[in-house]
Amino acid sequence: MDPLDKQYQLVLIIILISLIIAAGISVLFTPGPEHDQKSDIFIQISQGDTGADVGKAENWIVRILWVDDKNRTYSFQDYPQESKPDPESYSIEGKPPDGSQAAMIRFLSWDGNTERTHGARYIMDQEMITSILNKYSLMASLSPVPVSTPDYVQTPVPGAPVPGMLVPESGVVCRNDDGSFTARFGYISRHDYPVSLPVGEQNRFYPGVEDRGQPVVFMPGIHHDAFTVTYPADATNQVWSLMNRQASAGTVPEVNTSITIEPVSGYAPLEVRFSQRSTGSVSDNPLSGSWNLGDGTISSAIEPFYHRYENPGTYIVSYMVQNTCNHAKDTGVVRVHRASFIWNITHGSSDVRFESTSEGEPSLWFWDFGDGYTSWDEKPVHTYQKPGIYKVGLTVSGEHGKGTAVNTITIPPQ
Template identity: 70%
Template sequence: MAYDIKDVRTAMDPVDNQYHIVLIIILISLIIAAGISVLFTGGQGPGETLNLSGSLVEQDSTGQKEDPAETWIVRILWVDDQNRTYSFQDYPQDTKPDPKSYTFTGDPPPGAQAAMIRFLSWDGSTERTQGARYIMDPDSVTAVLNRYTLMARLSPLPTTTPVTTNTPAPSGTPIPGMLIPESGVVCRNADGSCTARFGYTSRHDHPVSLPVSDMNRFYPGEPDRGQPVVFMPGIHHDVFSVTYPGDATNLVWFLMDKQVSVGTVPRVNTSIMIEPISGYAPLEVRFSERSTGSVPNNPLAGTWNLGDGTITSITGPFYHRYEYPGRYTVSYTVSNACSQARDSGVVTVYQASYTWDTDPKNPATVRFSCTSTGDPSVWFWDFGDGYTSWEQNPVHTYQRAGTYQVGLTISGQHGKGSVVHTISVPS
């Protein structure tokens, strides 16, 4: 039996109508679903998300949500130049401060000025630094932490915003690499024992605690021998000491598994050399010293007192000229962080001198008398007119009137000296 094409198409029309109805139902379902989604999201934009409480939390470009429990703290380093102290003060903030534009509007501690401001966040468990601004230059801030003493926290200051959060407690454990021991200085005591003084650098901006353990201990001897367990921020030189027996030739301190050690040092001794110790003015004298007891981390420093008002810390041999006669006590004092030593000597400066007078009956005849100190044994006179004499107290007659330069040179156990005077011989 045969059908033409028209008859076949007419036979399939009812089926086509069914397909059309199914497609219409699917389209209506999709439209209804889209409307329900818009209704429940409330037209939410692409940068927002719904939290469990129903409030919106802004989302940054990285897709990380800002913790609504995070608080902000401004920490200021205050410096008191007069008392040579510093302190860290925390000021909680209601909103995130801008490090570039933040201005402290309260009253600073009496006599104090701000040195540095840190901007911190606190999420209830971790404190993070979000920025810092130096009021003083960084080198001055470092010098403050190095020279000054950390004082107890001052009384709270009024803030421009209500205090709604508590200042977080500092972390109890130091971060590796942030707590660094400083090599010690050791001194020997009178009873033979030794005392070492240690310091440290803490890069934390809050106190940290490190109990005595394998990371914080002394060797040899008992584990707990007085080392600190609380470390303040900043640089602290020679802040604690430990005494140990003299037969222990070296003391080792472990801090955060870093090792520093000190050994014993010899006693401080010194001796001075003076050359010459006597002579006639003006006298050039050479001084030098030889001292022991210096080590690289505990060097010696000395001061000379030359007895004529001259005080100097010059190092190495040097010369000094004494212009006037006298007895000068010279001393050299040398010291380090442990002890000091002193040696002294005497420089005696003599004077070549003479007097003269004329014979009342013959003014051309002059009597000379040596008045030099130092017990000279040789005298040489030059009368200025071509004549000389080796006598101690000569008498000389000039052949003509005039003015003459008369010189006396003496020598003996204290060396040689000379003096020249101008005398007039009347006609």
């Protein structure tokens, strides 16, 4: 074959290979109908949603839970955003209102009808937040604090409650000094937004007047002790009806306590048994008590227990029991006596005069002189036959029990 023909064929092969490579590159980088750029952006925005078209949301909202530990209050405050905030990088600027601190930040969208949650960031521990919502009082509003972009505050208009999502609850009922009762009421709202329920057929007390100070706007979450109602001792049981559910305020028995001490006196060391009997405890307002045994010992024991007094003395014992409303106290006295004696050795002889100095007015005395001899006299005189060291013991007995004292004496050579 002619060399020119070979060169011509080589050029054609190179051109054909170039066209195939170009076609492959074009197919590789051409976006298909399911992977266009707009679709990727929309999926990224709606990540974590439940199918809602958040691209149509009119407002992005940051909801901050403010906590004031000094006044034991909290409040939810809403701050609109110009664009979707990033939960990881969002920061609060400005001085918190009324000395409060932020506990939690929630990121929401609001389209005029529906409020949706898109994430949350916990600044405090979640258990701490739950405790605050359960124990602190809810504030209606706080002054706005400057945040990243907005200069104004816009809160969604409270909607209507959904059946089964708003539940009343009764809290502690306390007996007052004048015989009346004060009941605390709260509620649980499972809504993610405020709901409004005016005083009326579905938000009323009976018997008696409908309006007893109950809320008309209910915030999301658990709210114990939202308000209180005071009623006389002879009043019929108070019932709060909310969305066809009822919470009843009962009565609490009066708090009383009495203690038993056995024995109340004796000789050191003295083993004493303590027990208490208290009334006034209910399931939602239990009693708690504390013993003070008078010698620096504090105990929270509920069941009977023993304590040993090592040293003589008079000990004032008290037991304090209390619940959220009231308290009661009972006291007693434990007297611990000393068994003791003195002795005097007659000069120039082996005669020793003994005398009991024991407390508690004993009626019996038993002496062991340490040389095999004993005596039942109150003030015996004993003659030792040999010089030496003797361990002398005295046991006394009477209405306060039995006590023992032991001392070592030395009988010198004659």
